[in-house]
Amino acid sequence: MSPDVLVRTAVLDEPEHGLTDDVLSATDVMLWWGHGYHGDVRDDIAAKVQQRVLEGMGLIVLHSAHHAKPFKRLMGTTCNLKWRESGDKEILWVTKPQHPITAGIEDHFTLDHEEMYGEYFDVPEPMETLLISSFTGGEVFRSGMTWTRGAGKIFYFRPGHETFPTYHNANVLRIIGNAVRWCAPAAGGVVPPGCPNPPVGWV
Amino acid sequence: MSPDVLVRTAVLDEPEHGLTDDVLSATDVMLWWGHGYHGDVRDDIAAKVQQRVLEGMGLIVLHSAHHAKPFKRLMGTTCNLKWRESGDKEILWVTKPQHPITAGIEDHFTLDHEEMYGEYFDVPEPMETLLISSFTGGEVFRSGMTWTRGAGKIFYFRPGHETFPTYHNANVLRIIGNAVRWCAPAAGGVVPPGCPNPPVGWV
């Protein structure tokens, strides 16, 4: 990243998964990766992460985090998809050129080997579809999508299976870096109130 | 309604709130109204209703059901809003003429007395905004909105405070009737599968 970005890590085995109230309130953008242990994430921590997104924290959901508890809570759907651990070639096509997240990416790029994810991906219609993948097997997948929930921005980005060097790919890193800036909360944001009961004539 | 619609009722005090597996699987469109006892709805029943919507059941969320558990689970947000029990006059303006849900409704209609609901209403951007209300106090509210989640259609419709004769208003009834037909699942729908792991060459 660049000098104005401070990165820290939290892992499942830490107390509160490393996501204490202090950490959450100090985080502008959270990137979430998980695979086999989604069920071990505490429900109350997942609810806190969801609440922080609604208050303005950005959330970048990577690969198998499609089944992460905070993402499923924010989407309201099963987030199910097709999958195959076969090392298919993946071609990612840009469907929204010049978007802040796809800025600097050519019309497509290729990952030689990746886990296949296929449609139907059970998520709500996105605000924007930025990338669509094809795989050697002929499957397709919406690999980059955005949503907003409350005051927070969410970006799902498909690549990143743990057995492949995906996070060393320059295009993948560029997209993640772009997304961090896109998801960051707006300066001067006013936190929306709870459920106010204003009297007559308050306006 | 008309002869092709069969209507039944379920209430909180029934076993499983009247929403047994048999009832849920036989329901095409569910209308949900609730106010002071959302917390008494069982979480497992709320989860079943959510799951049925994802499988294709339509859901019409009325007035104070903005805080109903199944709606909040499907939206992923707080669903908070401003409110005031003052008997304001409410004017509902059509922002999507000729939509199947607003078909037959003029450009606006009026309810002499209603509870005020005001923005910010913390829900995801809707697929369509069909109606916006103004109130005597000067507040506004997106009173008719649609979303899809999984294979299901959702319609939120604001009016319906229990101390006013709102559900005797012809426009309100017309909209609810239109919405029941709009939310009904498509004939011949194929239920999406869980999370399949297809082999190479299956396509």
Place this chain on the structure above:
Amino acid sequence: MSPDVLVRTAVLDEPEHGLTDDVLSATDVMLWWGHGYHGDVRDDIAAKVQQRVLEGMGLIVLHSAHHAKPFKRLMGTTCNLKWRESGDKEILWVTKPQHPITAGIEDHFTLDHEEMYGEYFDVPEPMETLLISSFTGGEVFRSGMTWTRGAGKIFYFRPGHETFPTYHNANVLRIIGNAVRWCAPAAGGVVPPGCPNPPVGWV
């Protein structure tokens, strides 16, 4: 189709391309196919078709009609795309199961030979993405998308190159038939007025 649907044809060489005022006002849903002669369509006729869509006529845009004048006027974008007349195999994946337009379609179906269309497809973000194609060459394309404009519904459907028997495929025909019913205007629709100048106190 079925007995309640009356189908008629209009071609470029007819006076006013067969799209007289009488024909337009009597048409509920228009299907548009064209390829090499988009430039020969009269601008005033294209404007009338656009206007009828805004008043509630459904429009189904087939294959190379992505460059049809009424579609480009309604989208506001170039509607450009990648293409290759190579006879690629096309696999169409359903990304919105149980939608009225994809009802009865399995999770995917295949066309043995088709013209390739690839992203980036320069259209506005759709209301719904229903189908995404992959091609032998590795390209992808959003092959089924919906929009609304004014009181009208629009469905773009990719397949249909003139050198292949695409419009004999049962899935293709089922989707087109479903789309005709989905695009049909709502009964009892109120045509939105021009640009009214209401006086104080009219509400």
Place this chain on the structure above:
Amino acid sequence: MSPDVLVRTAVLDEPEHGLTDDVLSATDVMLWWGHGYHGDVRDDIAAKVQQRVLEGMGLIVLHSAHHAKPFKRLMGTTCNLKWRESGDKEILWVTKPQHPITAGIEDHFTLDHEEMYGEYFDVPEPMETLLISSFTGGEVFRSGMTWTRGAGKIFYFRPGHETFPTYHNANVLRIIGNAVRWCAPAAGGVVPPGCPNPPVGWV
């Protein structure tokens, strides 16, 4: 504005309305205000502005520019609305708190006198609804909406009748300033190509 923003003006009476190719290609964000003379704008200039938006230039459409030719071409709809020059009080409610465009704005603000604009406003469903107004007469209007078209971002903002001091209001100015930054093209954006015909095996 601030030191990193360079502002220039173009008016109808200049040659090419001041919107020469050089000016257009050097403009990141265009703000458009017009009222009685939309018809005098040359169609070829309107088409060039539209094309520049598709290539990434931001467009901020102010008040009566709802009928400006470039906006109507980009929307594809009539952009009609209700209106009344009565000096109604206008209350603008934020429906998307903490959005970059509404950052720093409280839940509502008031303009003592403005021209009334009322729904139905015939534009495509927006990407985001940021502000909704109510007027003394009881009308409502979606006063802040965003869309993307091609690589460009568009923001419509309602206030600004020429007989009132609206553009001296601090909230109005804050929103316009925020919008200029939100609409600016992404650095490193790749301009989408025309309609390429790639050969087999190019991927």
